[in-house]
Amino acid sequence: MGNRVLVIKEENCTGCRLCELACSSSKEGIFIPxxxxxxxxxxxxxxxxxxxxxxxxxxxxxxxxxxxxxIFKTATEDGDPFVQVDKDKCIGCRRCSTACPFGAIIFFPKSMAVKCDLCYGAPKCVEFCFYDCLHFLELSNKASEKRNKKISALTKKACKEISDRELFRRRAIFSPVASKTSRQGHH
Amino acid sequence: MLSGYKGALLHIDLTKKTSKCVPIPEIILRKYIGGRGLGAKLYWDLIPPEADPLGPENVFMVLSGPLSGTMAPCGCKHLIVTKSPASGGWLESYSSGLISSEMKFSGYDGLVITGKAEKPVYVTIKDDAVGFHDARHLWGKGAFEVESYLKTNFHPDCGVITIGPAGENLLKCGCVGSEYFRKAGRGGTGAVMGSKNLKSLAVKGSGGIACADIIKIHSLIKDNYRDFKESPVGKARHRYGTPLTLNITHPAGMLPTRNFSAGQYEEAIGKIDKDGVADITIRQRACYGCFLSCSRMTQVSEGIFEGLKIEGPEYETLAMLGSNLAIDYLPAIIKANYLCDDLGMDTISAGVIIGFAMECYERGILTKEDTGGLELSFGNYEAALELLKLMAHREGFGAFCAKGVKEMARSFGQGTGDFAMHSKGLEFPGYDPRAAWGSAITYSVTPRGACHRRAWPPAKEVLGDVNPFTTEGKAEMVIGLMNENSIMHSLVVCDMPGKFIPLSVDDWAAYLNAVTGLDYSDQDLFDRAEMTETLIRRINIREGLTSKDDTLPVRVFEESHPGGPSKGKVIGKDNFLKMRAEYYLLRGWDTKGVPTDETIGKFKFDEDQAVTI
Incomplete structure (x- = not known):
């Protein structure tokens, strides 16, 4: 062990969403998908x-x-790498959420960044996925290297696409407001 | 507030376009549990006897239960309670989807909708923000398009209920759809929404549901899943879903065929049964929060309907729009299923209506002139598909059929009532009572009319060892089954896991206790089921229904099946009345089916605080 990752075999997903219920109930103590x-x-x-x-x-x-x-990189007791948020340090600016191309960071209550921490090595979503869609699997070093390269390439591609699409929207929505702010400084 | 509940209803007044949160006292929740039980209490308190089912004074309720939105197996059901356009009395209809969970995530155990919007509207609920929106651009549209519109424009994960043209046109078989292919199918719930000019309603909540013991719930689910996986029934149902039922009802001689003229349909085997559906299954699907995954996505692979994709068909549709119409071409049944789901029409009632029209056509009671050129012979699926569309839009001959078999038979006369398959105006589902007599009782005394979901006697008479062709012990058997379902429908869980895993009332009590932190025994729940069924009976009596309405068409009493195990056997009206009398007696109702003062006194209804909105 030491190189396990969440693997999704999407063809097996039945849409039951027990993973969401299991995750939220074990992490938050209530059913809150x-x-x-x-x-x-x-x-x-x-x-x-x-x-x-x-x-x-x-x-x-x-x-x-x-x-x-x-936000920092760490590992489970068995050495599986994961990315963690230090709640005490988080200032709730949501830059991480804006930056993540995969929509993996959520915020609550109101300002805290929250993300998957692999349940420190025993993911509840996998435990309650009864149809072999979610898996927590050990990767060989070679496979891990390959995966990292692919994700890195995908991240680049996604960033380009997001920025192409977002550029105009941000310009249209926020830039005019920002300009007004500058005007107010020069009477 | 009790764990598992929100302790509040959201009252939406469509006339005034206002909403308000109405607290429900904990004592009421403890007594009536939720869903069916709470619905009966609310119906009693809120729907005036003089209310027209399609008038603004009728109340349309969407209710959850204590297990909704928890991980309990198929706790994703919601039920709609309202006055029935089909029977004029109590109506509740269940479906699955996201709305019951999302209601609770928003802070409500249920929605109580009154009045009538001046113009078509859809309503959105996001926690405490309730929006009334112009729906004129959605009026006339199919349910699929409207649901997609809400998911795109309101929230992709919202729980949504929607009607199609059938509900808008006030059909008694107009249903309320959720998650596209799931339907609160029976009794005309869609017509009630249509009468209120309410096209759709969507809910998205950001809150959660607190439970007394989450760890216990987790462990119950794992135990139940292990049992399910090891159970032969579970394995078979997971593999085949409800189409497997056809392979049970056909050999048992209870598969509705040619408007219930026969109980077996040889052509079905291998074509429109478990294997026929398995051949075109492309993916297993599940309801929200349920590990059974008894649903499947199918796709037609060849012929004129090639490419058509639905979630389904379920057994009832295979029977009522298949064998009952002598249609053995599965793609045509899938097309009919798709049309019904999009038009917002109950496949069961629609199938019985068309079957009845076909029999009348073949007997010469209806001519091609009457039908506007439709050749309504058994097996003619093109005519059946055309008629479905005409019915939903109330066009041509479809406008006549839209009334349902009870009124159609009244118009025809000529003894057609003998084979108009309904009870209390609600058409028969897919089990012919002549092949297992318990269903004769179920269909006649179920409060909303002929229904297979309040008790499923084939579990005992076909799959169990109870003799199907006797009256002995049938009333007691049906009461036992009804009470079990009444409990599940009050917790608000699907009654499939109970059969497929299987789960007993004890098991359900364990879930309820883990959620609420209370200590219900199975007996506590059975007592509540007796109470609930008596309260619903009181409702129907107050609505003017009598024991005369607890009956079945002559065909069931007097005709025997031409083949199969029931060949040559007739139930006989006397036998039926004997079972019914036993049923009344065991319920603590008098010979006319009216709950006695003693029975009513036992449940202390007069000590309850009335719920007001």
């Missing part, structure tokens, strides 16, 4: 679904942008 670290996406009309969850990137964007140095 809104605060689940694993989120199921899908389309019931088309009949597909699949869980999405933090990839525990080797070179995490969330960590790179955190101004409070609240």
């Amino acid at each position: 809104e605060r689940s670290r694993v989120k199921v996406i899908g389309d019931a009309l088309e009949g597909w679904s699949q869980p999405t969850v933090c990839l525990q990137c080797e070179d995490p964007m969330c960590m790179a942008v955190c101004p409070a140095e609240a």
Whole structure:
């Protein structure tokens, strides 16, 4: 052990979303899927679904942008790497959420960044996935290296796409407001 | 507040476009539990006897239960309680989806909707923010498009209920859809929404549900899953879902065929049964929070309906729109299922209506002139598909069929009532009572009319060792089954896990206790079931229904099946009346089916505080 990652075999997902209920109830002590670290996406009309969850990137964007140095890399007792948020340091600026291309960081109550921590090595979502969709599997060093490279490439690709799309929206929505702020300084 | 509950209802007044939170006293929740039990209490307090089911004074309720939104197996059911357009009395109809959980995440155990919007609206609820929105652009649209609209424009994870054109056009078989293919199908709940100009309602909550013992719930689920996986029934149901039922009802001789003229349909085997559906299954699907995953996505792989994809078909649809119409072409049944789901029409009642029309056509009571050119012979699926559309839109001959078999038979006369398969105006589901007599009792005394979901006697008479062709002990057997379902429907869980895992009332009590922190015994729950069923009976009596309405068409009493195990056997009206009298007696009701003062006194209804909104 020491190199385990969450593996999703999406073709097996039934859409039951027990993973969300298991995650939220074990982490928060109540059934509150809104605060689940694993989120199921899908389309019931088309009949597909699949869980999405933090990839525990080797070179995490969330960590790179955190101004409070609240996000850091660590490992479970068995050495499985994961990305963790230090609640005490988090200032709630949401830069990590803006930066993560995979939508893996949520915020509550109001200001705290929350993400999957692999339940420190015994993920509840896997425990309650009865149809072999979610797995917690050991990767060989070679496989791990390959995965990291692929995620890194995908992150780059996703960042480009997000920035292409977001650029215009941000310009249109926030830039005019920001300009006004500057004007107010020069009477 | 008790764990597992929110202790509040949201009252939405469509006339005034206002909403307010109404607390429910804990004592009421302890006594009535939730769902069916609480619904009966609310119906009694809130729906005036003089209310027209399709008038603004009728109340439309969407209720959850204490297990909704927890991980309890299939705790994703919601129920709709309202006055029935089909029977004029009590109506509750269940479906699954996200709305019951999302209601609780928003802070409500249920929604109580009154009045009538001036123009078509849809309502959104996000925690305590309630929005009334113009729905004129959605009026006339299919349920699928409307649900997608809400998921796109309100919230992708919202719980949503929607009607299609059938509900707008006030069909007694107009249903309320959720998660596209799931339907609160029976009795015209969709018509009530339509009458209120309420096209759709979506809820998204950000809160959670506190339970007394989450660890216990986790361990119960794991135990139940292990039992389910080891159970032969569980394995078979997981593999085949409800289409497997056809392979039970056909050999038992209870598969509705040609408007209940026969109980077996040889052509079904291998074509529209477990294997027929398995052949085109592309993916297992589950309801929210349920490990059974008894649902499946199917896709037609060839022919004129190639590419058509639905979640389903379930047994009832295979029977009522298949064998009952002598249709053995599965893609046509899937097309019919798709149309019904999108038009917002109950596949059971629609199937019985078309079967009845087909029999009338073949007997010469209906001609091609009457049907507007439709050749309504058994097996003609093109005509059946066309008629479904005409019914939902109340066009041509469809406008006549939209009334349901009870009124159709009244118009025809000529003894057609003998084979108009309904009780209390609600059409029969997919089990012919002549092949297992327990269903004769179930269909006649179930408060909303002919229904298979308040008790499922084949569990004992076909899959168990109870003789299907006797009246002995049937009333008691049906009461036992009804009480078990009454409990599940008050906790608000699906009654499938109970059969497939299987789970006993003891097991359900364990979930309820882990959620609420209370200490209900199975007997406490059975007592509440007796109370609930008596209260619902009181409701129906108050609505003017009598023992005369607890009856079945002559075909069931007097005709025998041409083949199968029930060949040559007739129930006979006397036998039926004997079972019914026993049923009344065991319930503590008088010979006319009216709860006695002693029975009513036992449940101390007069000590309850009335719920007001």
